[in-house]
Every structure is written in C-alpha cells, then in structure tokens.
Amino acid sequence: MSEIRVALAGGAEGFRPGEEVSGTVSWNLEIPPSRLEVRLFWHTEGKGDSDVQIACMETFPDPGREGSRSFRMRIPDAPWSFSGKLISLKWAVEAVAEPAGVAGSAPMVVSPTGREIVIGKPAE
Amino acid sequence: MLARENPFAAARVLKVRYRLDEARWADLIARLESLGMRGAIVGRKGHGKTTLIEDLARRLAARGHSTRLVRLESGRRDLPPEVRAALAGGSPREVFLVDSAGQLPLARRLWLYAASRRAGGLVVTAHRRGLLRTLLRLETTPQILEAIVREVSGREVASFGCSARELHRRHRGNLRDALRELYDVCAGRSLARAS
Amino acid sequence: MKVRFRTRHGGPDRPVSVGGKIFLSLFLSVFLGMGLVFTYLVARSAVGTIKTYRWEETPCRILESGIREDSSGGSRKFVFEAAYEYATPAGSRTSRTIRLGDSGSDDPTDAEKLLSKYPKGASARCYVNPSNREEALLERNSLWSLLFVFLPLIFVAVGGGGIAAVWWKPKPRPGIDAGTVVEPISSKGKRSTALARGCLPAFLGLFFVVGAAVFYFAFFRPGLKVFASRSWPQVPARVISSEVGSHTGDDSTTYSVDVLYEYEFGGRTFRSKRYEFLGGSSSGYDGKAAIVARYPAGSTTVCFVNPEDPTEAVLHRGFTKTYLVALVPILFMVVGGGGAILAFRSRGRIGSAAPGADLAAARAMPATPAISGPGPMKAAASPAAKFGCLLGVALFWNGIVSVFVWQVVKAWRAGGGLGCDALFLLPFVAIGLFLFGAVGHAFLAIFNPRPTLEISSHAIAVGGSANVSWTFTGNVSRIDTLTLKLVGVEEAQYRRGTTTSTDRETFAEITLFESAPGMGGMAASGTARLAVPADTMHSFEAPHNKVIWKLSLRGAIAKWPDVSEEFPIVVTPVREGGGS
Numbered sequence: 001m002s003e004i005r006v007a008l009a010g011g012a013e014g015f016r017p018g019e020e021v022s023g024t025v026s027w028n029l030e031i032p033p034s035r036l037e038v039r040l041f042w043h044t045e046g047k048g049d050s051d052v053q054i055a056c057m058e059t060f061p062d063p064g065r066e067g068s069r070s071f072r073m074r075i076p077d078a079p080w081s082f083s084g085k086l087i088s089l090k091w092a093v094e095a096v097a098e099p100a101g102v103a104g105s106a107p108m109v110v111s112p113t114g115r116e117i118v119i120g121k122p123a124e
Numbered sequence: 125m126l127a128r129e130n131p132f133a134a135a136r137v138l139k140v141r142y143r144l145d146e147a148r149w150a151d152l153i154a155r156l157e158s159l160g161m162r163g164a165i166v167g168r169k170g171h172g173k174t175t176l177i178e179d180l181a182r183r184l185a186a187r188g189h190s191t192r193l194v195r196l197e198s199g200r201r202d203l204p205p206e207v208r209a210a211l212a213g214g215s216p217r218e219v220f221l222v223d224s225a226g227q228l229p230l231a232r233r234l235w236l237y238a239a240s241r242r243a244g245g246l247v248v249t250a251h252r253r254g255l256l257r258t259l260l261r262l263e264t265t266p267q268i269l270e271a272i273v274r275e276v277s278g279r280e281v282a283s284f285g286c287s288a289r290e291l292h293r294r295h296r297g298n299l300r301d302a303l304r305e306l307y308d309v310c311a312g313r314s315l316a317r318a319s
Numbered sequence: 320m321k322v323r324f325r326t327r328h329g330g331p332d333r334p335v336s337v338g339g340k341i342f343l344s345l346f347l348s349v350f351l352g353m354g355l356v357f358t359y360l361v362a363r364s365a366v367g368t369i370k371t372y373r374w375e376e377t378p379c380r381i382l383e384s385g386i387r388e389d390s391s392g393g394s395r396k397f398v399f400e401a402a403y404e405y406a407t408p409a410g411s412r413t414s415r416t417i418r419l420g421d422s423g424s425d426d427p428t429d430a431e432k433l434l435s436k437y438p439k440g441a442s443a444r445c446y447v448n449p450s451n452r453e454e455a456l457l458e459r460n461s462l463w464s465l466l467f468v469f470l471p472l473i474f475v476a477v478g479g480g481g482i483a484a485v486w487w488k489p490k491p492r493p494g495i496d497a498g499t500v501v502e503p504i505s506s507k508g509k510r511s512t513a514l515a516r517g518c519l520p521a522f523l524g525l526f527f528v529v530g531a532a533v534f535y536f537a538f539f540r541p542g543l544k545v546f547a548s549r550s551w552p553q554v555p556a557r558v559i560s561s562e563v564g565s566h567t568g569d570d571s572t573t574y575s576v577d578v579l580y581e582y583e584f585g586g587r588t589f590r591s592k593r594y595e596f597l598g599g600s601s602s603g604y605d606g607k608a609a610i611v612a613r614y615p616a617g618s619t620t621v622c623f624v625n626p627e628d629p630t631e632a633v634l635h636r637g638f639t640k641t642y643l644v645a646l647v648p649i650l651f652m653v654v655g656g657g658g659a660i661l662a663f664r665s666r667g668r669i670g671s672a673a674p675g676a677d678l679a680a681a682r683a684m685p686a687t688p689a690i691s692g693p694g695p696m697k698a699a700a701s702p703a704a705k706f707g708c709l710l711g712v713a714l715f716w717n718g719i720v721s722v723f724v725w726q727v728v729k730a731w732r733a734g735g736g737l738g739c740d741a742l743f744l745l746p747f748v749a750i751g752l753f754l755f756g757a758v759g760h761a762f763l764a765i766f767n768p769r770p771t772l773e774i775s776s777h778a779i780a781v782g783g784s785a786n787v788s789w790t791f792t793g794n795v796s797r798i799d800t801l802t803l804k805l806v807g808v809e810e811a812q813y814r815r816g817t818t819t820s821t822d823r824e825t826f827a828e829i830t831l832f833e834s835a836p837g838m839g840g841m842a843a844s845g846t847a848r849l850a851v852p853a854d855t856m857h858s859f860e861a862p863h864n865k866v867i868w869k870l871s872l873r874g875a876i877a878k879w880p881d882v883s884e885e886f887p888i889v890v891t892p893v894r895e896g897g898g899s
Binding site: 017039041043044046047048049050051052053054077078079080082084085086087089092094096101103105112113117118119120 | 503504505781807809810811812813814822823824825826827854855856857859861862863864866891892893
C-alpha cells in the first residue's frame with residue numbers, strides 16, 4: 001500500500017511568521033512517481049468555498065519507489081492561522097507524489113504566538 | 125463552534141455522496157444506456173444534482189467509459205472553449221456530463237444537444253425537463269436529510285433543536301440550505317444571513 | 320442547422336464538417352474582401368492627403384469665388400467654387416481645386432465659411448504639388464481623417480480572424496477525469512482559477528469612451544452653443560425653402576427640420592440650414608412638421624448670428640425636448656466607467672497562485688493603501704454616490720417598465736380594458752416605486768452633515784493603534800447620537816450549481832466613541848484612539864473568504880435618514896520586531 005509521511009523537525013506544530021519550517025518526507029509507493037512535491041500551503045475551511053494557496057514548494061524529481069528526503073522552507077509573514085464562525089485558515093506541509101496524487105501531510109499553526117487566533121466568541 | 129470544528133462546513137458537506145443503492149445505480153446506468161447515453165438529471169436547487177452527476181461520472185469511468193465532467197460556474201452562460209472544441213471536433217468515445225446545463229442560453233443548449241450526437245453521450249443537470257429525456261427526477265425527503273445529518277455530524281437533527289421534517293419543509297426540500305442552517309446553529313449564529 | 324448556430328454566436332467553435340468550414344470561410348471572406356477593398360480605398364485617399372502636406376505653400380490671389388447649388392444628385396448641395404492664380408517658375412497658373420475629393424454638402428455653412436475666407440480679389444495661400452506645378456489646392460484635408468482607415472480594418476479583423484478561428488484547431492485540455500485518486504488539498508492551489516478578466520475592463524472602458532464621445536458631440540457641444548448664443552444678435556432672415564427631411568435607414572425612417580434661410584450680416588448675405596444646435600434626425604414626424612409649418616418658404620423670420628463667425632446662425636437657440644435624448648450616452652458612461660472600475664478592481668484580487676508562488680502572493684492581503692502615514696480616510700460609498708447608483712438603477716428599471724405600462728395604458732385608453740397584463744405588471748411597478756422611494760431616501764441623506772475622517776496611520780498592525788479624528792460639515796446639530804466603531808467582519812462565499820451566496824459575521828465591534836443621547840450635535844469634531852486588539856486576525860482577502868476591518872460612523876437623526884458611513888481600513892500583520 002502506498003504511503004507518504006511528513007514529519008516536522010522536533011515535532012513542532014506552532015510557527016511564527018517568517019520562520020523556517022524543516023522536516024523530513026518519507027515515502028513507500030507501489031508505483032514510482034515522476035516527481036515528489038513538498039508544498040507549504042494554507043487553506044480555508046468553513047461555510048464558504050475553500051481557498052487554497054501554495055506559499056512555497058520543493059520538488060524532488062525521480063524520487064524512486066521509496067526513500068526519504070529532508071526539506072526546509074520559509075514561512076511568509078501572513079496569513080496567520082485563525083478560526084471564526086465562518087472561516088478557519090489552516091497551514092500544512094503536504095507531500096504529493098505526482099502524477100498519481102498520493103499524498104501525506106503535517107498540520108501546522110502560523111501566528112505570532114504559535115497558537116491559532118480565535119476571533120469572535122463562538123458558542124459551544 | 126469554530127469553523128474548522130463545524131460538521132456542516134462546506135468541504136465536509138461536499139464529501140457526502142448521493143444516496144443510491146447498488147441496484148438503483150445499476151438501473152440508472154441501464155436506463156442511460158437504453159437512452160443511447162443521453163439524458164437529463166432533473167431536480168430543484170439543493171436536491172443533489174451536482175453530487176449525483178459527479179458520482180455518475182465516476183461510475184461510468186469505472187465501467188470503462190471515457191468521461192468529461194463539465195461544471196458550469198454560477199452565471200456562466202457558455203461552455204468552456206476546450207469543451208466546445210472537443211464537441212465540435214466530435215469525440216465519439218467521450219461521455220460529456222454537464223452540470224447546470226440549464227443555465228446555458230437556449231441556442232447554446234440546442235447546439236450542445238446537436239453537437240454531442242457525435243460524442244459518446246451527454247448527461248446534463250437542469251431544474252426542469254428539457255429536450256433531453258429525463259434520466260432521473262430527484263426528490264428529497266426528511267429521511268434523506270436525517271441520514272445526511274447523521275453522516276456528517278453523528279447526531280440526530282432533533283439534537284439541533286428542530287425536526288428533520290420541519291427543517292425539510294422550511295427549505296422546500298433544499299438540502300443544501302437546510303445544512304447551511306445547521307451550520308449556523310452549530311456556529312451559534314441565530315439566523316442564516318445568506319445574501 | 321449546425322452551421323447557422325455557429326454563425327450566430329461567432330464563437331471559436333470549429334465547424335463539424337469540412338463543408339461547414341468552407342461555407343463559413345466563404346461567408347467570412349466576403350467580410351474580409353469588403354474590408355480589404357475599403358481599406359485600400361481609404362488608405363489610398365489617406366496617402367493622398369499625407370502627400371499634400373509635402374506640397375509647397377504658395378501665395379495666391381482669388382480671381383473669383385462663389386457658392387453653386389447642385390441639385391443633380393436628387394438632393395440640393397452647396398458647393399464652394401473658386402478660381403485662384405499662383406506663381407510658378409514657369410509663370411503663373413490658375414487652379415479651381417479647393418480640396419481633395421470635395422463635392423459639397425447639403426448644409427451651406429461650410430461653403431459660406433469658405434466664401435468668407437476666400438472672397439473675390441483676396442490674397443490667400445495655396446498648396447502646389449512640387450512634382451506637377453499645374454496641380455494645386457486651396458485647402459488640405461485634416462489629418463484627423465486618417466483615423467477612418469481603422470474603420471474598414473474592423474471588417475478585415477472580423478473576416479480574417481473568423482477564418483483563422485474556423486480553421487484553427489485548439490488543443491483540447493484534459494477534462495476532470497472521474498475515477499482518479501482524490502486530490503491532495505494543496506493541489507487546488509495549483510490550479511489557476513483566474514478568469515480571463517483582462518479584456519473586460521478594456522471592453523467596458525471602450526463603452527465609456529464611446530459614450531463620452533457621443534455625449535460630447537450630441538449634448539455637451541450643442542449645449543455650450545445654447546449658452547454662448549445668448550449674446551448673439553438677432554437678425555432678420557428670409558426662408559428660402561422649408562420641408563421635413565426624411566432619412567430612410569435599414570429598419571426605420573427618421574425625420575429632420577430642413578429650413579434653408581438667408582440673412583444679412585456685415586454687408587454680406589449668408590445662408591444657413593441650422594434650426595437648432597442639436598443636429599441629426601430622429602423619429603417622430605408630427606413635431607418636425609409643426610416646426611416646418613412655422614417657417615413657410617418665402618416668409619420672413621429672425622435668426623441669431625454669431626458675430627465672430629457670421630456664417631454660423633440658428634433659428635432656435637434654446638433647449639428642446641430632443642436634448643433629453645442626447646443625455647442617453649450618460650447611461651453608457653455610467654455602465655462602462657463603473658463596470659470598468661469594478662472589473663479592474665476585481666482583477667487585482669488574489670487567485671490561486673501557481674506552484675512555487677512567491678511569498679508575497681501567498682499573504683492574501685487586501686490591497687494596502689497608497690499612503691501608509693496620516694491622512695484623510697475614504698468612505699466606502701458617499702451619500703451622493705449611493706444616490707447616483709440608486710437613481711441609475713431606478714431609472715433603468717422604471718424606464719423599461721414604463722414602456723410596458725405605456726402599452727397597457729394605450730390599450731386601456733383605446734377601450735381594451737386592463738386585463739391580465741396590468742396584473743402581471745403590478746409587481747414590477749411596485750419594485751419601481753420602491754426604488755424611487757429608496758432614491759428619495761438616498762436623496763435626503765445627501766443633505767446630512769458630512770463627516771471627514773483623518774487617521775494618523777493608514778496601515779495599522781495587529782495590536783497597534785492610531786488616532787482617528789473627525790469633523791462634520793453641515794447642520795451637525797440635527798444629529799441626536801453619534802457612534803464611531805471599529806468593526807471586524809468575516810465574509811464567506813459559497814457556490815454550488817447555479818447558486819452563489821455570501822454570509823457575513825461580525826466578530827469584533829469596538830466602540831471608539833459614543834455621544835450621550837441628544838448630544839450628538841456637540842460632537843461636530845473629535846478624536847478617538849483606535850486600538851486593534853493584539854489577539855485578533857489581520858485583514859485577509861481570498862477569492863471566497865475575507866476578513867474585513869472598517870470604521871463605522873453612525874449619527875442618528877430623528878425623522879430623517881441617519882448618517883451612516885463606513886471607512887475600510889487595512890489591518891496588517893505585526894512586522895518583525897513586533898512594531899506596528
């Protein structure tokens with residue numbers, strides 16, 4: 001069974017804008033991909049349609065059926081991870097084996113405090 | 125409840141697939157084949173047309189058909205150029221599935237129906253019957269709403285302070301709007317303020 | 320049948336069969352051929368005009384000059400004729416050519432102007448062809464006429480472009496293949512969802528430019544003349560001929576007031592055909608016939624003459640109802656200009672960037688203000704703008720509805736009864752009345768006291784602060800209570816099938832200033848401290864999701880529309896070092 005794992009250095013999850021995020025991507029795939037892309041991106045969840053934006057990407061051509069590589073990318077200074085009643089913005093590092101599209105990801109939080117910003121007073 | 129925790133967030137609701145058992149899927153595809161791979165999925169807003177046509181595209185692909193799913197964005201009054209080009213050029217093996225074809229102007233719809241005769245097939249979704257034979261007319265029920273709510277939230281509709289029957293009636297069977305109201309209930313918003 | 324559809328849409332579809340392609344190509348080649356022929360003719364004339372600008376300017380003497388009336392073509396034309404003598408190295412020569420390709424006009428004004436300019440015995444300057452000195456001109460054609468070359472090029476573009484589109488085979492892009500693996504979340508960020516919006520502002524801008532040009536020539540310039548003619552002297556005139564001119568077009572006939580009259584000014588007799596400054600023709604025979612009846616041939620009347628240019632005269636120098644029609648281009652200007660601005664603004668918004676997008680693109684920040692320092696704030700929409708927009712919508716709506724209402728009224732007056740049509744129209748009329756009510760409300764709001772806000776910094780960081788000061792102009796004592804708030808709003812847009820809906824949720828509402836009831840008038844000016852909470856979200860703008868910050872200023876006025884204005888602000892992320 002195909003599997004891709006993304007591990008952030010030190011198991012960290014909270015990051016500050018402008019910091020570097022580093023880690024390791026390891027894969028074990030049934031079919032060797034033509035390339036492996038490691039993407040630092042944010043996306044929204046909530047009542048509206050999702051918006052997705054890739055901030056940074058590293059590409060490993062012909063990575064083979066299995067292997068492991070380290071990555072390092074700089075986080076932009078915005079947008080920050082936040083949640084309200086209508087919108088949640090989440091950051092993650094996702095590794096995708098192309099062209100099959102097999103993927104694995106690691107969530108992360110980007111804000112000045114390293115914690116998600118909560119706006120409004122959501123009811124329980 | 126925060127947006128990311130809300131069970132009725134758009135991304136989660138979009139993962140709900142159309143509820144047809146295997147026998148009805150087989151009937152549907154058999155009917156489509158008997159109609160020469162041409163037909164319309166008819167239903168009002170929020171009755172699952174988009175979901176069904178997406179699922180139908182997957183089913184047809186699994187049966188070896190070459191499929192092309194065309195999603196017309198809200199207000200789009202023409203087919204994408206590459207689709208027009210493919211249809212005009214004749215794609216005898218390709219089945220075109222056009223969501224929201226009803227919003228195309230009549231002349232463009234007529235052209236679509238005519239041009240697709242040389243294609244592998246044409247399935248459209250529309251709010252009302254048109255020139256294509258109706259493949260399936262979609263209706264929703266309070267039971268379907270209840271089942272979807274249970275699937276996405278793991279809870280009964282009643283636990284959100286209203287009955288499935290009442291919610292279904294209030295939104296005239298539009299499940300999308302009903303689920304959006306439940307989003308607001310979970311978010312602690314008093315009223316749906318869609319504009 | 321298939322070919323007919325394509326012809327009608329003119330889209331980039333390829334015809335189904337080679338036969339269809341050939342048919343379309345033949346059809347389009349007519350356009351192309353006509354375009355090429357006309358382009359050649361206009362270009363040849365243009366080259367001739369350009370050449371005359373190399374001709375030698377030479378002194379000449381007008382031997383004789385006059386205006387000839389030519390009725391040979393079915394309609395009366397006024398042709399300026401002159402003979403002039405000029406010197407060449409081989410001796411003096413005489414020419415009768417006035418301009419290249421000039422065959423006169425049905426309006427005598429142009430001929431009268433030339434006659435004034437070139438009276439018999441006057442010294443003037445003519446233009447002599449250096450390679451053939453027998454050839455000379457009294458006037459050169461304007462270089463503006465060269466712009467007409469572009470007109471037939473439109474036919475060439477339609478014909479040539481159409482043929483290219485018929486035979487060009489676009490490379491089909493792969494569709495959404497069903498049955499593939501579920502996409503990774505970030506893959507959506509790799510797809511470009513941006514529509515081809517670049518052409519839209521240009522197209523709408525063209526609408527504006529054409530509207531503005533038509534407005535200038537159809538209303539503005541004649542309107543200026545109306546005012547200028549107030550000081551023109553009144554002169555007796557004799558009507559030579561008087562008739563309603565009939566102009567048959569493709570699908571209708573229009574009429575014009577054709578009154579030819581002559582008058583004396585400065586010892587010379589002039590002729591003119593101008594009834595009012597607004598030229599052209601329009602539908603409606605009776606009105607023109609009534610005017611013509613007031614000026615029978617042979618009768619005497621008065622006209623108004625421009626003392627600086629006596630060739631210019633007019634019988635009626637006031638505004639008429641026809642000028643209202645000439646205001647129609649304003650609608651084009653509003654639609655074109657407003658649409659172009661909106662379309663242009665929407666271009667700048669973030670789409671889903673390509674892979675490897677630069678970090679700046681990933682920030683999803685709304686456009687930062689042009690100035691980051693202190694300065695006045697711009698309201699989201701002024702009361703006058705709101706009134707203008709509402710008025711435009713109300714006029715547009717009611718204009719269309721009134722056509723149908725008029726038909727119903729006409730049928731009713733003819734004894735046909737009101738019937739179902741009237742019932743059907745009722746909701747539309749009700750909406751029209753509601754719109755007029757809203758226009759009235761917006762109109763009253765124009766006379767409200769107007770606030771001006773100044774902020775010490777236009778870019779405020781999360782956790783940062785700024786000073787906001789306001790002043791009112793107008794009768795501020797009418798304001799009962801005044802409130803200034805900092806408001807944060809989440810905005811989410813959802814699309815599925817044919818439905819689009821937008822939800823908004825206010826997540827922050829911080830009162831910066833609130834007057835006591837009845838004391839709003841005392842707060843004609845003031846200052847408040849704006850502090851953006853440290854634990855909140857900065858402004859954010861993505862295609863479907865936004866975080867919007869704004870200042871909301873409300874002044875309650877009893878029995879009158881309230882003062883209600885919003886001033887968008889941009890809250891930026893904290894800069895490195897935590898400074899704001």
